[in-house]
Amino acid sequence: MADIKAPVFPESVADGTIVEWHVTEGQQVNRDDLLAEIETDKVVLEVVAPDNGVVTKIVKQVDDTVLSDEIIGQFEAGASASADNAPAVDPDQPAAPVQAKQAADGGEPVQATDKKDEADHKDQSPAVRKAAKESGVDPKEVEGSGRGGRVTKTDMANPTLKADSSIKSDSGRPVAESMGERTEKRVPMTRLRKTVANRLLSASQDTAMLTTFNEVNMKPLMDMRAKYKDQFEKRHGVRLGFMSLFVKAATEALKRFPAVNASLDGDDIVYHGYYDIGVAVSSDRGLVVPVLRDTDRMSMADVESRIRELGGLAQKGKLGLADMTGGTFTISNGGVFGSLMSTPILNPPQTAILGMHAINDRPMAVNGKVEILPMMYLALSYDHRMIDGKEAVQFLVTIKELVEDPAMLLLDL
Numbered sequence: 001m002a003d004i005k006a007p008v009f010p011e012s013v014a015d016g017t018i019v020e021w022h023v024t025e026g027q028q029v030n031r032d033d034l035l036a037e038i039e040t041d042k043v044v045l046e047v048v049a050p051d052n053g054v055v056t057k058i059v060k061q062v063d064d065t066v067l068s069d070e071i072i073g074q075f076e077a078g079a080s081a082s083a084d085n086a087p088a089v090d091p092d093q094p095a096a097p098v099q100a101k102q103a104a105d106g107g108e109p110v111q112a113t114d115k116k117d118e119a120d121h122k123d124q125s126p127a128v129r130k131a132a133k134e135s136g137v138d139p140k141e142v143e144g145s146g147r148g149g150r151v152t153k154t155d156m157a158n159p160t161l162k163a164d165s166s167i168k169s170d171s172g173r174p175v176a177e178s179m180g181e182r183t184e185k186r187v188p189m190t191r192l193r194k195t196v197a198n199r200l201l202s203a204s205q206d207t208a209m210l211t212t213f214n215e216v217n218m219k220p221l222m223d224m225r226a227k228y229k230d231q232f233e234k235r236h237g238v239r240l241g242f243m244s245l246f247v248k249a250a251t252e253a254l255k256r257f258p259a260v261n262a263s264l265d266g267d268d269i270v271y272h273g274y275y276d277i278g279v280a281v282s283s284d285r286g287l288v289v290p291v292l293r294d295t296d297r298m299s300m301a302d303v304e305s306r307i308r309e310l311g312g313l314a315q316k317g318k319l320g321l322a323d324m325t326g327g328t329f330t331i332s333n334g335g336v337f338g339s340l341m342s343t344p345i346l347n348p349p350q351t352a353i354l355g356m357h358a359i360n361d362r363p364m365a366v367n368g369k370v371e372i373l374p375m376m377y378l379a380l381s382y383d384h385r386m387i388d389g390k391e392a393v394q395f396l397v398t399i400k401e402l403v404e405d406p407a408m409l410l411l412d413l
Contacts, residue, residue, distance in 0.1 A: 004073035
């Protein structure tokens with residue numbers, strides 16, 4: 001008999017929550033089959049079967065909190081599923097009857113598994129089952145817009161409940177209620193969403209956060225992109241975007257202003273001799289910040305390729321802890337959602353974050369004349385305990401100058 005254990009969490013992760021078991025007690029599995037998923041403050045970790053065998057016992061249930069390397073179940077290697085290791089029947093939990101037959105001794109009826117419920121469950125896509133688990137809404141109570149009335153992921157995101165639906169959470173409180181065309185839905189916050197909320201609240205309360213603004217003329221960068229984007233994509237196999245130049249410009253500015261690349265650890269200032277830039281990404285599970293390592297050693301093609309890779313992993317919920325730990329500076333691009341101006345919130349223990357925004361044509365005074373130019377507002381939020389206002393402004397102006405004249409990066413000016 002062997003133990004099924006939670007993964008070893010890194011020091012930055014205290015515990016996790018079991019969000020789903022993909023097996024039941026007595027089920028036979030193969031090596032590396034997915035057994036359970038554990039959600040931490042940052043990512044969802046997978047627990048896989050160590051060998052071929054049978055899951056003999058589930059120790060930790062869904063929603064239970066588990067610690068690093070804690071036992072969550074038991075496993076018998078080399079065993080086969082049989083009546084001896086089938087899950088025991090709890091007499092206090094009646095099974096759903098399909099047909100009942102009287103025992104020969106006149107005892108209680110023997111009840112079988114409800115095949116229809118099982119078929120309904122299998123008919124649901126993995127995305128629908130996941131959405132149902134997160135929201136607490138039973139797909140069978142939702143009006144489906146798919147083929148043959150099938151419930152889709154979109155239906156679960158904004159459910160229209162059937163007229164006779166009244167769904168309750170485990171606490172007995174309504175999770176979703178039908179009120180004609182008006183519905184309400186109550187869902188528990190995910191661990192990741194709670195963590196993001198707490199960290200953002202802590203950053204606003206525990207730091208002396210200020211924000212300085214500037215604006216940048218994007219025409220030189222847009223002209224360069226229009227001229228070379230086809231050649232760039234043909235040679236490197238990835239599209240040329242604006243983020244790569246901002247990452248390279250931020251890296252150069254961090255070299256010139258080490259305090260912006262530093263972090264606070266109690267009463268100590270930690271100056272980092274490397275440049276790991278986090279890029280904020282919005283995913284279905286919430287805001288995540290995967291990190292680009294050693295950006296001073298990366299080409300623009302490397303940056304674009306890595307951002308694309310990390311963004312894809314974020315959308316699939318497949319980012320690992322190593323992808324998001326660390327980071328000395330963060331860039332957030334609210335412009336992709338149309339934001340004209342914002343004050344980004346620090347990502348502790350970092351001491352600064354750069355906010356990019358939407359590009360809009362605006363009338364600008366150039367050499368005594370009015371020109372229509374594509375302009376972007378930039379915002380730098382910083383911890384005033386660590387960074388003086390003069391440094392913050394000079395740092396942001398450096399990024400502005402490098403973006404407005406990309407040749408300066410190539411010439412190391």
